[in-house]
Amino acid sequence: MxxxxxxxxxxxxxxxxxxxxxxxxxxxxxxxxxxxxxQRPRAMIISCCDSRVHVTAIFEADQGEFFIHRNIANLVPPYEPDGEAHGTSAAVEYAVTALKVANIVVMGHSNCGGVQGCHDMCAGHAPALEEKSSFVGRWMDILRPGYEKVKDIADDAERKRALEHEAILVSLRNLMTFPFVAAAVEAEELSLHGVWNDIANGQLHCYDPQSDGFVTV
Known part of the structure; x- marks a missing residue:
């Protein structure tokens, strides 16, 4: 061809x-x-492909400082050696086992189109994403468990914001299903972090496990 x-x-x-x-x-x-x-990056950043999310600018990072992986809605699939979602999994494996990064940061953001697509698909309003041939739809299946947690929130904007947070939390949970990630965390050689960026006002919110919520950095 x-x-x-x-x-x-x-x-x-x-x-x-x-x-x-x-x-x-x-x-x-x-x-x-x-x-x-x-390269000897200090951290791996898993962020959304959205062109408005400028990770290196937000953290004023230099070349060589971050190992960055971007995908739709900053998702990490669960550990599935025989599965098909290997792109993100391969990046995580390389970052942890080869580069020995000390931190993995999952970074979500406001007005995420991927999260909106997942919301619409799970609510039955996006039949095209339900098709087996939809790459986006099958990728957003990773976030279905998050939708189930927030679907009963009455306010539309609040529900979508909660789903953006769930995209981060689902990814953090899935990261711990990777044996090499769990081992590095257990050995205190690796720390996991979840952050959410409000594009409009530039604020950064970090997940706090003690309060089980996102707090302003």
Whole structure:
């Protein structure tokens, strides 16, 4: 099959040359060090693909500091060696067993389209997502247990916000089903964290297990 690919759009090429002439030119030694010594990220960030979620900007991170994995609705599937959802699982395995990250942060956000899709699908309002051929729908099945927990919340906005939080909590629970994650947590070599970002006001909320809720950082 012929590969369909075209040159980069002009705006991307222009931005690249601007970066190469400024940021890269002013930090050549750092980039060479990263290339020669390899990566040693302090944390893995599992965040949503949403273009409004800018993880490195929020935490003012430099290159080499975060091992970032993005997917629809920042979900982690349960440990299933014989399953089909291996992309995220492979990233988690590499981060924990090869890179030895000290922290895994699951980061959700407000107005998440993936979570909205799960909400609509589970409520029976998105038949297209129910189709077996829907990649998004089958991925959002991971969040069905979360929907069952919040479906009886009367207020629509509150219910959807709660489901965004559940996307984080479901992922944190699923992370602990991975034997190598559980072992690293047990050995106090790895910590898990859940955060939710309000895009409109820039606030970050962190899950607090003692209160079983999200508190402002």
């Amino acid at each position: 012929t590969i369909e690919a075209r040159p980069l759009p002009a705006y991307l090429t222009t931005r690249y040359h601007g970066w190469k002439a400024t940021t890269y030119a002013e930090n050549k030694a750092w980039y060479r060090r990263l290339a020669e010594e390899g």
